Amino acid sequence: MKKNGTAVLRTYTSSAVRAVQAAQEHGMNLSGSFIFVGGEPLTPEHVAFMTSAGIEVIPRYVTTEAGLVGASCTNRKNPDEMHLYQDRLAVIQGPEKRNLLVTSILPTTPKLLLNADLGDEGLLTRRECGCTFGKLGMNMFVSNVRSRVKHTGEGMSVYVSDLENILGKLIKRFGGSPGDYQFRKILEVGGLERIAVVVSPAVGKINENLFIEEILNNLSGLNDRCRLAADMWRQISMFFLVRDYPTVTKGQKQPLFISDPFRPGL
Numbered sequence: 357m358k359k360n361g362t363a364v365l366r367t368y369t370s371s372a373v374r375a376v377q378a379a380q381e382h383g384m385n386l387s388g389s390f391i392f393v394g395g396e397p398l399t400p401e402h403v404a405f406m407t408s409a410g411i412e413v414i415p416r417y418v419t420t421e422a423g424l425v426g427a428s429c430t431n432r433k434n435p436d437e438m439h440l441y442q443d444r445l446a447v448i449q450g451p452e453k454r455n456l457l458v459t460s461i462l463p464t465t466p467k468l469l470l471n472a473d474l475g476d477e478g479l480l481t482r483r484e485c486g487c488t489f490g491k492l493g494m495n496m497f498v499s500n501v502r503s504r505v506k507h508t509g510e511g512m513s514v515y516v517s518d519l520e521n522i523l524g525k526l527i528k529r530f531g532g533s534p535g536d537y538q539f540r541k542i543l544e545v546g547g548l549e550r551i552a553v554v555v556s557p558a559v560g561k562i563n564e565n566l567f568i569e570e571i572l573n574n575l576s577g578l579n580d581r582c583r584l585a586a587d588m589w590r591q592i593s594m595f596f597l598v599r600d601y602p603t604v605t606k607g608q609k610q611p612l613f614i615s616d617p618f619r620p621g622l
């Protein structure tokens with residue numbers, strides 16, 4: 357930074373927030389630098405935190421199946437508005453609310469996709485943009501991208517259904533029922549997210565440390581990807597126990613309750 361006047365970092369969204377927090381703690385001035393982020397949603401809280409440190413945050417949207425789906429330019433209208441890579445993919449909004457259906461139009465795409473639902477939701481919009489992407493005719497944008505089926509934290513993704521199965525079996529051992537538990541996403545400073553493991557007060561006494569460790573151990577045992585996630589999430593204390601009744605929305609208990617996942621217009 358001192359030598360060249362600027363710096364570029366490419367990392368996961370939450371890792372970027374932690375890097376900025378660490379830099380601030382050491383009194384470093386990061387203004388004028390760029391961070392390319394991806395791997396997990398970029399929220400207004402993330403952007404506000406990094407922008408306040410003078411950093412330009414550029415989101416990218418990459419999936420295993422489709423490769424690079426989109427990337428932002430500096431003219432974006434909301435925190436994660438990204439130019440859709442129309443040279444390689446066609447994306448439409450599915451019949452369900454906000455789900456994205458992806459079709460590959462290049463033979464080099466990792467997988468051949470035809471209106472494939474990758475489990476992500478987002479908003480599709482069309483507008484002109486004065487940047488290089490816009491001049492090339494890339495006038496489709498995707499924003500507010502969130503996964504319906506995975507929880508992503510620190511760049512590690514795990515199926516919510518796997519987490520739910522683990523917690524369901526544990527709660528059963530403690531004498532609880534399927535209506536007695538839920539994961540609840542909690543927003544923290546800088547837009548970092550943690551997961552409250554909500555267990556009904558009707559279930560008996562639980563030792564928090566042992567209970568959370570058991571969730572992580574079970575997660576570790578599923579496969580290599582989950583083991584990596586468990587190791588990372590153990591280090592940052594991703595899970596904590598809350599004794600409360602699960603939140604019910606529209607008569608249904610969602611396995612992962614997110615209070616306000618979409619913030620259009622920001």
Ligand SMILES: [Zn+2]
Pocket residue numbers: 429430431439485486487488489490
């Ligand atoms: Zn642009």
